[in-house]
Amino acid sequence: MxxxxxxxxxxxxxxxxxxxxxxxxxxxxxxxxxxxxxxxxxxxxxxxxxxxxxxxxxxxxxxxxxxxxxxxxxxxxxxxxxxxxxxxxxxxxxxxxxxxxxxxxxxxxxxxxxxxxxxxxxxxxxxxxxxxxxxxxxxxxxxxxxxxxxxxxxxxxxxTKPKTLKLQINGTLQEGVTAKDVILYIISKFGVTFGTGYVIEYCGAVISSMSMEERMTICNMSIEGGARAGLVSPDETTISYLKGRKYVSAGIEFEKAANKWRSFASDDDAEYDKILEIEGADISPMVSWGTNPGMSSPVDEQIPVLESAVSPTDKKSLASALQYMGLSEGMDIEAIPVQHVFIGSCTNSRMEDLRAAAHWVKGRRVKEGVRALVVPGSQNVKKLAEAEGLDDIFRDAGFEWRDSGCSMCLSMNPDVVPPGEHCASTSNRNFEGRQGAGARTHLVSPVMAAAAAVYGRFVDIRKEEYSRVETVHS
Amino acid sequence: MKPITIVTGKAAILDRVNVDTDQIIPKQFLKRIERTGFGQFLFYNWRYDEHGTEREDFELNQPQNKNASILIAGENFGCGSSREHAPWSLLDYGFSIIIAPSFADIFYQNCFKNGILPIKLNHEEVETLMAVCAGDQAITVDLPNQHVKSGTGFNAHFDIHPYWKELLVNGWDEISITLRYGPQIDAFEKASGI
Missing domain, CATH: 3.30.499.10 (Aconitase, domain 3)
Structure with missing residues (x-):
């Protein structure tokens, strides 16, 4: 075996x-x-x-x-x-x-x-x-x-040794659907505890064709599904990302290291404690509407009705989430108003995230009354983005361009969402009070956040002009 | 770390699921560099309104839930952030035992390092225990024998890894145990060329 x-x-x-x-x-x-x-x-x-x-x-x-x-x-x-x-x-x-x-x-x-x-x-x-x-x-x-x-x-x-869970994502993704949508879909489908006690290995055609930055977005939110760790077997995408990085050795030493890295990939006949499978084509752009990441739905759907809850406990938490969020059951996701937009966090603040958002906002304007922030994940990302002129695109559209940090993902610094206001956020947690006492967080992908900034509400990015999210791998 | 063996006390009931560590201790209180004094901030946004007045509708503010040493909660307690400020604030507030159908992995681990015993009982047992304790009934948790009992006849066994049990019963500092394995760690590093 x-x-x-x-x-x-x-x-x-x-x-x-x-x-x-x-x-x-x-x-x-x-x-x-x-x-x-x-x-x-x-x-x-x-x-x-x-x-x-x-x-x-x-x-x-x-x-x-x-x-x-x-x-x-x-x-x-x-x-x-x-x-x-x-x-x-x-x-x-x-x-x-x-x-x-x-x-x-x-x-x-x-x-x-x-x-x-x-x-x-x-x-x-x-x-x-x-x-x-x-x-x-x-x-x-x-x-x-x-x-x-x-x-x-x-x-x-x-x-203690964790149990193992293989999560296979087959096929391909629709245009406009990103790694963030994949992980929100997974958590909304399997729940916020499906990974408790497990380490998840993500695999399948969708994962193999993803860049390292996309894989990081997926693995980042493993914990929101209850798993302390989630990983992807190293492949040539991994090796080529690492080549030439500051603390990676070069030349023959690199080749030696790369061979060792490859040897860690799962064997074809490896066994797992649990296996889950999903189809990439089933995934839509996702928006969270509740107070945990499992409370997410496709953007073209509605907030669930209380009657759909499977148990009294679920009904109680659904009602309490909607009360906190100031939303009503059965409401169209696209009708949720947005006053704040945050593009950043360890989930979505890398070059590809900023490029996707900038590509979409180019030539558009942030809607009046919406405050929109872009917080690069590192000073290096900031420098690279500025070299590509992304900062100008964001500023011209009405976004604020900031220095790096965790920022409005958990609002320990001065970047806070006021009580009762809605924020389209590329971060990872929509818990009560996460972005400020009484703040209402909606988790989305960078391009969905960018579109929310322009419209002041959520829109189905698949139906928009220039909807194609070009992944320019760094 | 204070050892835990047999605890008899009042239990507070927090019948909510997915209680996350952002609720247990909100981020504005994570900037302190001490381990102590976090109890006053426990469940801050649920406990107090914007004027700092206790919210009457929050479970722990109700008289039957005051002065409890045991907390009974719904499934997936302690999910979210790894902040150890969560167990610090629960312990400082007075809870040394938490009973729930399930716990988030990181929170569960963090409890053992701080002299808190997290007990997993099944859904039915937790439900029954909540009903038992709603009548202001004290319960007894016996860690050496791994059971939870009440005077009304409730009796449930719980599982715990023998290592975590040993740490709690003795109140041991885990690092001093591990440092005894120094030669093995040296050997591992040498063999791995690191």
Whole structure:
């Protein structure tokens, strides 16, 4: 019997295997940021412990950094947290991409673009969207602060072996349907807990033909379906993305590494605990209308009616979601008004996302009364986008063009949606209060967000002129 | 970490599903660099209105749910963000035991590192227990014997990985256990050429 990539990575990272214990797994790479690390460093200091492998630890500032006037941080508590990260990195010898660094950006954007994230690795970070790095064929998952401290001190984690889930996406996608729509469709179809206890391997023709950035969007939201990790077996798309990246070796060393990476791909006869299959052609542009990502529907449909709920519990959560969102049952998705648009976050802030949105807004105007932000995922993405003139396209259309950071995905910085207002957002969570107390989030793809900015409501991008979303791979 | 063995106490009921960590502890309270003092912010947006006044319709503000050490909730409790501020705020508020039909994976792990026992019971058991506790009935959680009991005859067994149980019962610091495996970690790094 062959092995899946999940099994291969697990087997090659076991340090200790004892009865009645989880396995002790070696962690190849540990990303840290300002919000979930300070208490971990405090723990190390109290016990007089050191960081075992500072060379396998990489830090950035992303969660609470301002995206406008970024060197002038008015929020004193946020500034303290950034200062604490800088001091901790200095004291323990950890590389830090701070606000002055051209490497700075959202941790799940910079890791891949710098070539730090490689196939076959175990990767952790105190952030649930660490699953993003799974796009490279890495076993990457989010951890809490105690586990951050544990990895800093030991470079390992005690982990129980997850179950494996193969999710195959067949065929091709319709024009105007993007990776974001695929993952929203998956979560709306299978629910927000279908992946709990599993690591998902995404595969099939739709995944094989996707770029790395599209795969990252899919893997990023694995956690919204309950799975700590989701990944894609490495292939030639993976290898060519990594070639020439800053922290990837060149020449013969690269060829050696590439061969090793290829060997992690799942064997054809690998077995899984569960297999799910969907057809790419069944997927429409999606819009979330409720308070978790499973509450999403095709843009040309309606918000479900309460009678459609399968249980009293479902009915109760549907009613409570609609009340929070200020929407009524049976309403057309296209009739939902939009006052804010956010293009950014670790889900959709990379070059292809910005190109797709810019391509569509070129020559159009943001509707009066709509506030629209574009927040590149990293300073490098910002630089590349400016070199292509995307910033001018966005500005000319009435968008604000910002510096990189997590921004309005969780609104820990000053980018907040006011209570009761609707935001078309390319981020990953539409939980109550996520973008600000009382804020109403709708998760969509970058091109759907761009169209919502122009119309002040959701529109079916498939019916629009220039609807073709050109994927220009970076 | 404070050990957990047998806990008898009042249970608060939060009959909601998919309670996410953004609700347990909203993002505006994640900027502190301490581990302590988060209880005052627990469920902040549900607990308080925009003027900082307690919302009467929120379950935990109701008298029958005050001063409880056990929380009973619906499925997929703790979904979303990995923020450990969620278990910190639950513990600081007074909950050391959480009972639900299911938990999100990261939250479940985070509990064990902080002296919180997350107990999975099946849907029917959770429903029955909610009914039992609605009458202000104290219940007993016995971790060494892995059961939840009430004076009214409710008795349910729960499963827990023996390793997490050992950590909680003894209140052990996991890092000091792992550091004893230093030679194995050294050997692994050497063999892998890292």
């Amino acid at each position: 062959g092995k899946s990539i999940i099994q291969k990575i697990w087997d090659s990272h076991q340090v200790v295997q004892e009865e009645n214990k989880p396995d002790l797994l070696y962690i190849d790479l540990h990303y840290i940021h300002e919000v979930t690390s300070p208490q971990a460093f405090e723990g190390l200091r109290i016990k007089e412990r050191s960081v075992r492998r500072p060379d396998r630890t990489f830090a950035t500032m992303d969660h609470n950094v301002p995206t406008y006037n970024r060197y002038f941080i008015q929020d004193e508590i946020a500034r303290n947290q950034l200062d604490a990260l800088a001091k901790n990195c200095r004291d323990f010898g950890i590389r830090l991409a701070d606000l002055n660094s051209e490497e700075q950006g959202i941790v799940h954007v910079i890791g891949p673009e710098l070539g730090l994230t490689n196939p076959g690795m175990t990767i952790v970070c105190g952030d649930s969207h660490t699953s993003t790095h799974g796009a490279f064929g890495a076993l990457a998952f989010g951890i809490g602060t105690s586990e951050v401290e544990h990895v800093l001190a030991t470079q390992t984690l005690w982990q």
